[in-house]
Every structure is written in structure tokens, then in C-alpha cells.
Amino acid sequence: MSKDNVNNLIGQVFSEIADAMESGSFGSRVKVGLTTLGSEHGVEELVKAAEMASNKYRDFEVVLIGPKVDTKLTVYEVSSEDEAHKVMEKLLDANEIQGCVTMHYNFPIGVSTVGRVITPAKGKEMILATTTGTSSTHRVEGMVKNAIYGIITAKACGIENPTVGILNVDGARQVERALKDLIAKGYEVNFTESVRADGGAVMRGNDLLTGTPDVMITDSLTGNILMKMFSSYTTGGSYEASGYGYGPGVGEGYGRLINIISRASGAPVICEALRYSATCAQNNIIEVSKNEFAKLYKAGLKDVLAKLTQASEKKETSSEEVVAPPKKVVTSSIAGIDILELEDAVKELWKKGVYSESGMGCTGPIVLIADDEADKAKEILTAAGYMS
Secondary structure (H helix, E strand, O other): HHHHHHHHHHHHHHHHOOOOOOOOOOOOOOEEEOOOOOOOHHHHHHHHHHHHHHHHHOOOOEEEEEEEOOOOOOEEEEHHHHHHHHHHHHHHHOOOEEEEEEOOOOOOOEEEEEEEEEEOOOOOOOEEEEEEEEEOOHHHHHHHHHHHHHHHHHHHHOOOEEEHHHHHHOOHHEEEEEEEHHHHOOOEEEEEEEEEOOOOOEOHHHHHHHHHEEEEEOOOOHHHHHHHHHHOOOOOOOOOOOOOEEEEHHHHHHHOOOOOOOOOOOOHHHHHHHHHHHHHHHHHOHHHHHHHHHHHHHOOOOHHHHHHHHHHHHHHHHHOOOOOOOOOOOOOOEEEOOHHHHEEEEEEEEHHHOOOOEEOOOEEEEEEOHHHHHHHHHHHHHHHHOOO
């Protein structure tokens, strides 16, 4: 062996030792794939992102799945997006890579992606649960599952007891009640408080900007819009420049670590999406998910979700006509009723002889009642499950 080869080998060994010391592990590095076809910014942008990640982070290896390019990175050559996804799945299933970042991948129903953004007010990282995919065809059940997926992902990112908030969208109050049911049955959910004066676990726009919770729960469509706004509000929308992408697909029993980016994602986002995937692989998000679902089923998740769907089915099939009691002046209000249940809550009070009307306050839906019937109305609504 020549002197130059010996020197190169010694240099390589010392480099690997330095990488291991930096990452805190002397085992083999995880490999994260990146498919490079389909971006609006071209293959070059994705290769640039992969090389950025390789230079910035030394505790994981990036491999490319796409056309042949001039790079020192390993390339699995393919000529189409469909072929890239097939190769990606094959490599994941063979454990040749432990995670992958890609675009426009179709997850099965029950799996959705958990995004990660940097909020503008304080530069704080926040997890958005969820941003693509469909956790359930039932809206509220889907958002409860989104909460679970967000907690799982936060734990896979090293946050042992993540704070949780629920964005003030349709179904938020029902989600809050369902999660409180799980808490009462022994599953830990660490609710945070809104930065607004009235507090509570239901989050407002201010909480999005400040990153109040570690995990913000919402529906996937809203989460998708938020991801796009957080990632590209400084660029006009055509180039996503901030954050970690739309995140890993999470779902009960799902066994592949696949992170999603957008066709508009730029190199800075793709670089951090690779970091995000590597972190989830290093902390074994699939095992974290398995353990969390074991705890959830022990706490009665099946019954909590069944109660949500059964309540919806009951309302859809009910044809009962309810007549309002004699009209009264309504100057007292009750907040905390979900918008999807507001009219049903009003009719529940009518059934008990309490006149009420629906309204909308500055913080959300309200039920209006007479001052002298406020306490009675709260008792009725709590007993009927409209309030917690």
C-alpha cells in the first residue's frame, strides 16, 4: 500500500471517529434516502439539499434515488417518480435505508404526516399534527388520532412530555373532551395554556405565531395550509424556505418512515426534512408508535373513539322535532361548545324547558340563555356531554 493510500485511510478513520464522537454513537449511521424527481425547482435543488445536509450533519448518511447526477453521494438510478417510490419502498423494507424524504406519496387511510415548523414570533419549533394524509374519514376521530400522531412524533424528536394545544377549528371542543377522557383513563396528555388572557387548551392565531404548544392539533387540510404559510411567507409562496417539511407518515401499525416535502420545497427545507427523518429513525419512531398505542388501548382508546362516531351516527338518524320554550331575554352566555354541536346543544336545552339561542362570541361559539337559568343550563349541557 502506498504512503498516500495509508494517509488517506488514516484520515478516513479519524474522520469516522470524529463523526461518531459528534453524534454520540460509535455504531453505524442511519441512512436516509431522498427521491429527486418531481420538484418544481428541478433535480439540482434536491441534490443541493442532500449535499447541504451531508455537510451540515455528520450523524447520518444521505443517499439519492433519481437520475444519475454529478455528486459524491450514492445514487440509486431511476427514471420516473413511480419507479423512485418502488425503489424507496424496497430499500426501506430491506432496511438498506432507515428513512426517506419524498414528494406526492400516497399513504393509506389512517396514516397522516406530522409537520414541523419554525414559528415567526419567537423562532420556536412547533409540530403540526397533521399536514397531509387522512387519519380518519370522521373529522373529530381524525383529529384525536392527529393528536396521538403528534405526541408520538414529538417523543421521537426527543421531547419526553410534549405540551399539546388544539387549534380553534371545527371539532376542537370534542377533541378536547375525548383527550380528557383518555387522561381520566390513565393516558398522559400534557395540555398547555393559550397565551390569550382566557387561557385554555384551545389555541388561537396568536398561539400559532408564538408556538405556544410543542404539538398543535388540527385537521390535515388546515395543517397543510399552515405548513405552506409558515414555510414560504417570506418568499411569496413559490419557494418553501423555512421549517422541516410536512413530516413523517404516522399511523397505527405503519412500518415505514417516509417524510413528505412539497414540490415547492426549497433546499433549506429539504435539508432539514432529511434531518427530521434521521432523528425519527435514530429514535425509532416506529417502536415509539407501537409503545404509545399499547398505552392508549390500555387507557380505552377504542371506547373513546367509538363514542365519538356513535354520537355522530345517532344525530344523523334522529328525526325528533324539538319545539323551543317561550322566548326569554338571553343576556348570559356559555362558551366551550363545539361549533359542530352548537345547534344540538341549543335543542338539548329546549328539551329541558330552558330557552336558549346560538351565537358567536369573539372566542368562538356560545349558547345564550337567561341570567337566572345559566347554572341550570351548564348542568344540562355537561350531563349531555356538550361540555367537560
